[in-house]
Amino acid sequence: MSGPVLRWRVRRDLLVLKGVAALVFAVATALSVGDPRGMILAGAATVIMAALALRDVLAPVRLSADSEGLAVVKGFAGSRRLPWSEVERIRVDTRSRFTSRTGLLEIDTGEEVFLLSQFDLGAPCQEVADELRSFRTGF
Known part of the structure; x- marks a missing residue:
């Protein structure tokens, strides 16, 4: 890459929001131990939100141009x-x-x-x- 570079990235507040949502769903999973359906749903939501947050950490810049x-x-x-x-x-x-x-x-x-x-x-x-x-x- 040479010269000026333009970059567009995921906003940090959205990354934090996804992380907080993953934690909330993890707590919901732990609290629904007696309810198998609730545990599965909350557990799936935890995994999805954690994966989305992880993607934002690993690849925050989605587009760059030079x-x-x-x-x-x-x-x-x-x-x-x-x-x-x-x-x-x-x-x-x-x-x-x-x-x-x-x-x-x-x-x-x-x-x-x-x-x-x-x-x-x-x-x-x-x-x-x-x-x-x-x-x-x-x-």
Whole structure:
């Protein structure tokens, strides 16, 4: 990586919230010892929240860009380096459902599509897409 580097990461407050939720579910698991169904549900919730928090600890930066290309998180905590020449399109896919709107940053290489949410990036997807486009072209 050379020159300026842009990075987007998971917000720390969301990491803390996931950790606290995992602890709350762990306590609920311990308190429901006499209830097998409650123990299974609370135990499953504990494992899921702990895994989500662990992913945020292992791979907090979900997207970075420099003059050579992008580095995008892939899988649980891995990453993939994409030269700018491989990136065919950067866009935001916005969906409306009931009263809410969600957007996903879509990085398309032709063979793979990487989707990142506002929670992954710590910033609005449209803002990140605009920054990536201007960084790529230099304007």
